[in-house]
């Protein structure tokens with residue numbers, strides 16, 4: 133048996149002096165040097181007791197070493213579980229215990245705060261700093277630079293990514309070798325990536341977009357990346373002249389357009405700009421073309437499915453649409469109530485099926501059964517329509533979800549916390565338009581009779597428990613929440629009334 137994911141993404145570059153990463157601050161890391169580091173990490177993980185199929189939870193800053201941890205996990209057959217660096221210790225505690233991770237890898241600066249999290253789940257704790265230093269480095273130092281790749285079957289798990297749920301409990305999406313590899317193969321081909329490409333990489337590497345789309349595509353194509361720690365407009369403008377392609381969330385594009393240095397000359401040589409993770413406003417698409425002459429290629433994906441649709445490489449990239457189902461992906465639009473196919477042109481639930489669709493949610497068979505049909509179709513929770521030419525548009529969401537700067541936020545998780553605060557009878561959390569993040573979080577609180585909730589204390593409680601990007605940017609007291617005749621909170625009414633809070637009149 134082989135390990136196709138490792139062999140295709142990593143193994144075939146063994147010994148290659150070709151550049152893999154162009155480093156922030158200068159210098160290049162070759163494929164060979166990267167793989168030798170990954171092999172040492174793989175030995176260190178084995179020495180720490182991780183066997184094939186065990187989970188490795190990693191909350192580490194973006195760095196070449198952090199990427200080598202991913203490669204090492206794949207090579208050693210360990211299930212990789214990357215975690216947003218913004219998550220609090222409380223949030224992390226859930227992911228580590230729910231996944232049964234055997235090892236928690238964190239930044240040295242957070243080790244003291246997270247030791248209790250690891251101990252509570254019986255996980256080992258190792259550290260990795262943004263400079264590569266830490267106890268993982270110490271453990272790997274004396275290890276060999278080659279590692280006998282662990283065989284894995286196509287359906288074996290390669291990664292767990294947690295996605296928040298409408299009930300407030302996050303779900304671990306189980307992704308197989310085939311899920312990741314099939315999607316990367318399709319994208320390399322569809323977007324015409326070759327070994328000559330240089331991708332400007334400013335996305336985080338703990339989510340699908342930055343890791344399984346951007347990084348896997350580059351690895352499979354044998355191309356290279358300019359590896360920036362995060363999005364920074366000055367850095368983007370400084371590095372664009374060296375790049376051939378870029379992938380980003382819509383906020384990347386609106387921020388670049390806000391800068392007059394971002395002009396036609398700067399990007400005349402570029403081959404491809406890809407956008408996804410959140411809706412790209414048609415006006416951004418149009419403004420981008422007017423400024424640069426390039427049409428952004430918008431695509432649509434999910435943690436559970438990787439990429440589902442894409443606008444064409446050649447042919448019309450239509451603003452406001454997410455293009456066509458990718459080769460191998462079946463997409464249908466169904467009646468959300470009955471699950472039957474909708475007539476062409478009618479709005480309904482987007483369902484997808486293909487080798488990209490995940491295996492299910494970890495330890496949540498009932499949730500898996502609710503969202504993944506027996507016939508293999510995954511119910512995305514996104515509402516869409518297909519036009520006469522086959523272009524898919526996303527027109528809404530059946531799930532109560534806010535997407536802020538490409539990060540998903542489930543209102544329920546925040547409402548559960550707010551409802552527990554002293555003096556709060558109930559709450560409703562909605563997303564309202566935001567010029568930078570697309571949407572942002574606003575919370576409405578109804579006080580208990582005669583109570584005056586302390587909004588500063590409530591904001592502090594949110595800060596202690598929830599990642600910064602989930603914090604309500606405004607807390608608003610209301611006498612009562614608007615409800616329909618069935619008693620259901622009408623979030624659309626709140627959105628309509630308060631939708632202009634962050635947008636210029």
Ligand code: MCA
Pocket residue numbers: 334335336339340341342362363381383384408409410432433434435438536537538539569600601602
């Ligand atoms: C940072 N902050 C945010 C966000 N990011 N708040 C809300 N939403 C966010 N996305 C906080 C910071 O902690 C900071 O807090 C304040 O907001 C302003 O920070 P700023 O410096 O402006 O932000 P930044 O550090 O520049 O980050 C913004 C960003 C970043 C570049 C848009 O969030 C980002 O890289 N987003 C990409 C997310 C992504 O990769 N999504 C893909 C998920 P303070 O007020 O304390 O200063 S995968 C997916 O969705 C599917 C599969 C798909 O289709 O791809």
Ligand code: AMP
Pocket residue numbers: 295340407408409410411412430431432433434435436454512513514526529535539540
């Ligand atoms: P995640 O759970 O982080 O994987 O986010 C997946 C969700 O992001 C999808 O279900 C969509 O609601 C949204 N999404 C991803 N790409 C796009 C896009 N191009 N346009 C609109 N929404 C998108």
